[in-house]
Amino acid sequence: MSASQTLGGPSRAGRLLGPSLDKIIKNAAWRKHSHLVSACKSALDKLDSVTDSSIIDPKSPISGISLSDAEFALGPVLLALDSAYPKVVDPAIDCVYKLFSLGIIHGEIDTSDPKLLLFKLVESVCKCAAISEEPIELGVLRVLLAAVRSPRVLIRGDCLVNIVRTCYNVYLGGVNGTNQICAKSVLAQIMVIVFTRVEEDSVNVSISRVSVNELLEFTDKNLNEGSSIFFCQNFVNEIMDASYGGPDGIKTVAFPVPKLQNGNADGESNSDGVESGDGFSKIRDDGYLLFKNLCKLSMKYSSQEHSDDQILLRGKVLSLELLKVVMDNGGPIWRNNERQVIVC
Template sequence: MSSSQNLGGATRCGRVVGPTLDKIIKNAAWRKHTFLVSACKSVLDKLESLSDSPDPSSPLFGLSTSDSDAVLQPLLLSLDTAYAKVVEPALDCSFKLFSLSLLRGEVCSSSPDSLLYKLIHAICKVCGLGEESIELAVLRVLLAAVRSPRIMIRGDCLLHLVRTCYNVYLGGFNGTNQICAKSVLAQIMIIVFTRSEANSMDVSFKTVNVNDLLAITDKNVNEGNSVHICQGFINDVITAGEAAPPPPDFRLVIEEGASENEKGEDGDGGTSKIMEDGFLLFKNLCKLSMKFSSQENTDDQILVRGKTLSLELLKVIVDNGGPIWRSDERQVLSLIPQDTFLSLCYMAFKS
C-alpha cells in the first residue's frame, strides 16, 4: 500500500476515494468490520495499478465499468454498517464525487441493480440513524447529486430522495437541520424545474434565499443563527459544483450518451424525461398538500406541517417559473387539484 500522500494512485477518482478508504480502515471496528476493512485494502491496492481511461458507459469517470463497481463497493459497505465513524467518511466521499462530476448516469427504478441506484438509496437510508451530523451530511450529498449536471435522478428514485429530505424536516429534533432540509428541498425544486423549462441538464439556476423560506410555522425552530448557517450550507454545495467543471472531454461524452434521454421524444406527445420528472414531482407535491387527518388523529401537527411544506414548495416552483408557466397556464393549472390551487392562492395573497 502506498504512503498517505499518494493514496488512490494516479486516477482522478482514485485521489478522492483513496484517502476516504484509508480513513474508513482506521475508523472501522476491526472485529466487527473485517470484511469492510479487507475490501478497502483491496481497492486501495487496485487503484495503484489504474490510470484514467474514459469509458462512456462507466458510472465513474476514468475507470471501466467493472473497476467502477469495485471502487464504489466499499462506500456501499460502509453505509450499510450504520456505524457513524465509517458512514461519515463515505458520505463525504460521495459528496466530492458528485460535486466534481466524477459520477455520471441515469438513476431510476428500472435499473435497481446499478451502483448509482444502490448508492442513492443507501445514502437515504442512513438518514434514519437519527444522528444530527449524519442528517446534515445526507442533505449535503443529496443536493450535490441533484445539482450535478452529469446525474439524472429520475422517477421513484427522485421521489424517494425528496421524501428523505421531508423526513428530516418533519421528524428532526435539530432546528437548524430542519431549516436546512427545507432549504435543500426548495433548491431541488428550483434545479429540477429550471431544467424542465430548458429541457436540458446544463442550465444556470437561482440559489435559494433561506430567509424567504421561513414561514410563521418555522419561526419556532430558528435557533438564532440557523438562517445564516443554512444559507452557507446551500451556497457551499452549489459553489462546490461550480468550482469544479467536468474533466476534459467528460461533458461531451455525457451529452452524446444522454442526448436521447434528455431531448428525445416519446410517443405520447414528445415530453422528454427531464420534463416528465418535473411533472411527476409537481403532481406528488400536490398530492402531499391534500393529505387529510384521520378520524383517530384529527390534530396531526406533522401532517399539517407536511401539507404546509408542500404548498410552500409549490409556491417556490410557481414563483420561479419560466416561459412554460407564463405561456401555457392551462396545461399547468390542469395539473393542480382545486383544493391545492385555492391554498396556493391563499398563500400568495398572504405574502
C-alpha cells in the same frame, strides 16, 4: 505503496476515494466490520493500478475508469453506508458528496433497473438519514442536493421522489431545528433546480439560489436557533458553489466526460431518443411527476384516529410552500403546460 505514490493511485477518482477508504478502515470496528475493512484494502490495492483513460466506458458511472473498476472501488463505500455505523458512514457520505460535487460521477439514475450502481448509491445515502445523528443528517442533505445539482447527473422518476421524501423526513423529524431548516432549504433549492431545467429542457442551466430567510417568513420561525438561518444559507450556497475541482491535485487531470442534455449522454437533440415515451422529454416528465407528488402531499388527509396530526399538518404546509417555490420559478412553458393545469 511507495512513499511518493498517492493514496488511491494515480487516477482522479482514486485520489478522492483513497483517503476516504483509508478513513473508513481506521474508523471501523475491526471485528464487527472485518468484511468492510477487507473490501476497503482490496479496493485501495486495485486503485493503485488504475489510471485515467481517455476512452469513455459508457456503462461506467465514474469518469475515466471502467465499469468493473468503478464497481470494485464503490463497493466498500456502499458497504460503509449500509453499515449504519456512524463512524464509517460519515467518511462514506463525505466521499459520495465529493464524487457528485466534483463531477466525477456522471450518468442517468433511474429506478427502471435497481441493480444499477448509482441507484444503489443514492438509495443507500437516503437510508442513512434514519441514523438520526446531526452530522449524518447534514451529510445526507449535502449529498442529495449535490447529486440533483450536478449537470453531469440526471436523477429521474422514483429516485428523484425518494430524494425529496428523504429531505421531507429530515424536515419533519430532524434532530434539531437547524437541521430541519437545512432540509427545508435543500428541498426548496431542489425545486428551483428541477423546474429551471424544466423550463430550459436542459441540465446545463444557470440556477438561482433560495433565500432561507424568505422561506421562514411565514412558517418555522420557531426553528431558528440563533444563527441557524445564517448557517443554513451558507450550507446551501456552499453546495451550489462547489466547482469541478478540488484540493490535493484532484482537478489537475483532464479527460472527456459526456455532457447530459435532457438525459442523453451525447448531448444531442430530442430526436435521438431522449423523450420519455409519452411525447415529453425526460426532464419535463420528471418535473411533472414531482409536481404531481407535491400536490398529492398537500392534499393528504389525517385519519379519524389522529385528526390532530401535527406532523402531517407540517408536511402539508411544506408541500404548499414548495409548490409556491415551483410557481414562482416557473416560466411560460411550465405555466402553459396542459398537464400541470389539469393537476392544479
